[in-house]
Amino acid sequence: MAVKEAVDTSPEVMLAFYRRLYPFKSLFNWLNHEHAPTRRFTHREFAFTLQGDVYLRYNSFNTAEELKKQVCQLNPTRFEIGPVYSARPKDKKTVRPGMFTPLQRELVFDIDMTDYDPVRTCCSGADICRRCWAFISAAVQVLHTSIREQFGYENLLWVYSGRRGIHLWISDKEAMELTDDQRKALVSWMTVIHGGQESSKKLNVRLNARSLPASLQTAVEHLATIFPEVVLSDQNLFASEDGYEALLEQIPDSQVVTSLRKTWSANPSRSSEDKWLDLKAQAKKFEKGSSQRTNLTAAMEDIILHYTYPRIDAEVSKHRNHLLKAPFCVHPKTGRVCVPVDPLHIDEFNPESVPTVGQLLKELDTAGRSEGEVGEHHSDWEKTSLKPYVDILDKHALRLMEQVRLEKREQDVSW
Amino acid sequence: MFKSTDRKVFHDDKELAQVTKHSPVKYPYRLNFYDRPPLYDVTVEEFETCALDRLRILAEIESSAARNRSWEELKTVTNKQCTNHLPLQTTGTQELLESQRRKDHLGHFVLRLAFCRSEDLRRRFIKAESTLFRIRYDGDNTEERQLFLNSRDFNWIPVDAAEKSKYRRELLASYSGSKNESVREQAFDTERYYKVKWTRVPDLVEKRKVFLKAGWAYVPGKEQSSIVFQEFEVHLAKALELTARSLPRLDEDSRLVPILDNLSQGFLAGVPSEWSGSGEAINGDEIKAEMVDDLAKRHFPLCMRSMHDNLRRDHHLKHFGRLNYGLFLKVLGLSIEEAVVFWRKSFDRITDDKFNKEYKYNIRHSYGLEGKRANYAAKSCQQLLTSGPSDHGCPYRHFSLENLQTALLSTYSSRGLTSADLPEIVATVKAGHYHVACTRVFEMTHSSFGVKKGEGTGGGESITHPNQYAAKSMELYKVQQDSAEKMLVE
Incomplete structure (x- = not known):
């Protein structure tokens, strides 16, 4: 982390944030898809984490105002959004158990930097810097394209999680209606690296020993363009002995491995780029079309995937009733707001430039002083650096609402 | 209806x-x-x-x-x-x-x-x-x-040749088949493809066996069954x-x-029991009261074995215990005369008078010699399982896991069950498959007779009746004895 300034997320600060800055109306529109409250909002579970880690589940609200009132009253450190149930979650105790089931839910993904610990050298654990953000950025690009092209979903909202990860919310009608089994299948389609400590294991993604499935072929072609910069030059992952040993483990040809190991241990100063070139040169020694050459090329593709392919936290996506932190909450450790991110400019996104709650309140004070005090605090976020981010959510919600409106009109015609 | x-x-x-x-x-x-x-x-x-x-x-x-x-x-x-x-x-x-x-x-x-x-x-x-x-x-x-x-209309869209050749590379990449590339390609060329929404074939998507484009899954003809099964x-x-x-x-x-x-x-x-006693057919020799101890050790399933042990320990069994165990013994081949002897000897702390008055009638009744004169069948696993918690039901269901493990070890360790086998049994019991647990115990304790895992009482049949367990066990034992005798004669 760059500067260790005092992060102020005290209850008073949080309360002021909820009262004056949190865009409840935008959140409502995004979840509800319509102006008038529907089940998508009224039957939706909200869970609050209060000061002192008290956890309140199964709250539900009729309107955005009601939600705001409750949030200001409870003043939680954060709150999470769950599925749309078959009954109002606040009535959970009074309905028959069988009658209370999750029906709809945005398809969500969570990518967390901790899963990248084995392949990053700059930071570890909760820390994050611009350099390791490149991994997240690569993951976003791959996931964004795959979801849209392969599954045909269009309404994707990317949200920075406030510290070291990123969330994706997909609000397409079909995506919201997926069953747990279908979610599981989709996640497993997307998963290439199976987490845990066995990350050195070779990938098993090839159906016919040779060719990659089409979806991964596209991904690997894109990832190959960023691999040299991120893995070789930025992270310089194969510089250390541990680093290059991990690389050698993934090469199937034992002769190539021995020869490379010899060269590399003799010249400890060889950079990762040099080593990658060495590997490429080894592959070129074999005749084009020979089985050794294809095996090595395949292994190199696998290596690229291994180091740069999105590492998804599968458990988050698999179940409809999994809760995920709402956008625009404040991360209690960093004080940063969980802001929506434009996936097309993900490269330029700098997690350290995301406004913190303290900074926003300061901005508000300055703006208030210059304009003179106004009676009501409505949409005060417009006067702060939170505005561009709220605009992203508003634009996204507007598109959703437009789709629902058109759909409804079409249905009307058919009558 | x-x-x-x-x-x-x-x-x-x-x-x-x-x-x-x-x-x-x-x-x-x-x-x-x-x-x-x-x-x-x-x-x-x-x-x-x-x-x-x-x-x-x-x-x-x-x-x-x-x-x-x-x-x-x-x-x-x-x-x-x-x-x-x-x-x-x-x-x-x-x-x-x-x-x-x-x-x-x-x-x-x-x-x-x-x-x-x-x-x-x-x-x-x-x-x-x-x-x-x-x-x-x-x-x-x-x-x-x-x-x-x-x-039936399965609502799949056949992919025409033009579309197939458009996505040829992608489709071929996820087409499984022969290791030989040209054979695989040949098979691919004759393969018909169908388009369905990907949500209808989650199993194929999970394994990346199809090509996905804008939410449509391109399913090859040989994976067509996936659509059918999913639809079902x-x-x-x-x-x-x-x-x-x-x-x-x-x-x-x-x-x-x-x-x-x-x-x-x-x-x-599990299974509604189909085991209807054919006791005599299996063991030609009549069972005598004094043989029960020995048989119990060798051949009884845990439910009957634990009742037998209780009887020996307490010199008494409660009414339903007597009923269940008595009927089991009857079907096993214990005649009414031997049954009376068996129970009289087992209840050795009461007077003849009390025995004749309070117990003999019930024993004769269960043999169809009193009252309604019905020939009562021995209780099946289903009946034992659903009778509610008691000390004469199915131990796999009614015992606590700790007690079950102790009971299994003390009962069957002499017959080849080791503590290494317990986790598997416990897992099955936890999943609620009591008859499977019992069948596994049968397989484990009869491995010396050549019973393999998954074979059950022959042909993979599960235990559904305590008498089925005992009869099969006795049959296996007899076959071994016979062949041993033959060896001696030769």
């Missing part, structure tokens, strides 16, 4: 004639998606037997899954069970085929009624039914299967939920509820 009475009211000759004209064959195919409920009169007896026969097969499928049988093993076992209880042939006289298919149809719908009531039962029923469907689909001949597939499951799940919702409003006959209750209990117990 199913409002058949309502229909009768509207029945007139014209309608009847029309119906027969439209469907000269009621069940044209062996496979059935069970779209339409049976709309005809059924006797209560037929109602029950059809369901029971089907339940046997479903329970066998369930226990196979719990015992990790391979697909091939499962197929063999199920097909064998099907030939016995629910044959469904491809060829034969029209009449025979119709009656077999009618039974299959009816049984399915009766079980729907029995298993729609809770989430858990529905899930298990769908799983077992779709496995059965898969087995039959697998065993169907290609022609018949194609006819069946054509008879989804269809059944919806139908079951609908049935569950309308069940309370069903114009119900009070004769059916007990049958349905009984059926859903049957699933819990």
Whole structure:
């Protein structure tokens, strides 16, 4: 982390944030898809984490105002959004158990930097810097394209999680209606690296020993363009002995491995780029079309995937009733707001430039002083650096609402 | 059933004639998606037997899954069970085929009624039914299967040649087949592709076996069955939920509820027992009272063994314990005279007078010599399992896990059970597959007789009756003794 300034997320600060800055109306529109409250909002579970880690589940609200009132009253450190149930979650105790089931839910993904610990050298654990953000950025690009092209979903909202990860919310009608089994299948389609400590294991993604499935072929072609910069030059992952040993483990040809190991241990100063070139040169020694050459090329593709392919936290996506932190909450450790991110400019996104709650309140004070005090605090976020981010959510919600409106009109015609 | 009475009211000759004209064959195919409920009169007896026969097969499928049988093993076992209880042939006289298919149809719908009531039962029923469907689909001949597939709209879009060649590279990349590249490509070129929404083939998506484009999955012809199976499951799940919702409003006959209750209990117990004692046939020698101790050690299942041990420890057994154990011994081959001797000796702390007054009558009663003079059958696993917690029910179900493990070790360690085997048993018990646990114990304790894992009491059959357990055990022992004798003679 760059500067260790005092992060102020005290209850008073949080309360002021909820009262004056949190865009409840935008959140409502995004979840509800319509102006008038529907089940998508009224039957939706909200869970609050209060000061002192008290956890309140199964709250539900009729309107955005009601939600705001409750949030200001409870003043939680954060709150999470769950599925749309078959009954109002606040009535959970009074309905028959069988009658209370999750029906709809945005398809969500969570990518967390901790899963990248084995392949990053700059930071570890909760820390994050611009350099390791490149991994997240690569993951976003791959996931964004795959979801849209392969599954045909269009309404994707990317949200920075406030510290070291990123969330994706997909609000397409079909995506919201997926069953747990279908979610599981989709996640497993997307998963290439199976987490845990066995990350050195070779990938098993090839159906016919040779060719990659089409979806991964596209991904690997894109990832190959960023691999040299991120893995070789930025992270310089194969510089250390541990680093290059991990690389050698993934090469199937034992002769190539021995020869490379010899060269590399003799010249400890060889950079990762040099080593990658060495590997490429080894592959070129074999005749084009020979089985050794294809095996090595395949292994190199696998290596690229291994180091740069999105590492998804599968458990988050698999179940409809999994809760995920709402956008625009404040991360209690960093004080940063969980802001929506434009996936097309993900490269330029700098997690350290995301406004913190303290900074926003300061901005508000300055703006208030210059304009003179106004009676009501409505949409005060417009006067702060939170505005561009709220605009992203508003634009996204507007598109959703437009789709629902058109759909409804079409249905009307058919009558 | 199913409002058949309502229909009768509207029945007139014209309608009847029309119906027969439209469907000269009621069940044209062996496979059935069970779209339409049976709309005809059924006797209560037929109602029950059809369901029971089907339940046997479903329970066998369930226990196979719990015992990790391979697909091939499962197929063999199920097909064998099907030939016995629910044959469904491809060829034969029209009449025979119709009656077999009618039974299959009816049984399915009766079980729907029995298993729609809770989430858990529905899930298990769908799983077992779709496995059965898969087995039959697998065993169907290609022609018949194609006819069946054509008879139904699966809502798949055939991919034309132009589109296929457009995505040739992508499709080929996820086309599995021969290791030889050119053979694979040849097969690919003749393959037909179908387009469906990806949500209809989650199993193929999960394994990346299809090509996905904008939400459409391109399914090769040989994976077509995935669509069919998925459709079957989804269809059944919806139908079951609908049935569950309308069940309370069903114009119900009070004769059916007990049958349905009984059926859903049957699933819990595994298989409705088909073991009807043929004790004498198995062991020619009559069993004497003094042999029981020895037999118990060697051949009894845990339930009977623990009752025997209780009897020896307390010199007494409570009423239902006496009843269950007494009937078990009767079917095992203990004559009434020997039974009286056995119980008299076991209850050695009471006077002759008290014994004759309070116990002898009941013993004679259970042999059909007093009162109603009925020949009572020994209690099956199902009855022992569902009798409620007691010290004379099924130990796998009613014992706490700690007690069960202690009991298993102290009872069977001399017969080859080691503590290393316990985790597997405990896991099965935790999953609620009590009869599977018992069957595994049988297999483990009889491994010296050549019983292998998954074989059960022969041919993969599970334990469904304490007497089945004991009889099989004694049979195995006898075969070994006989061959040993032969060796000596030679």
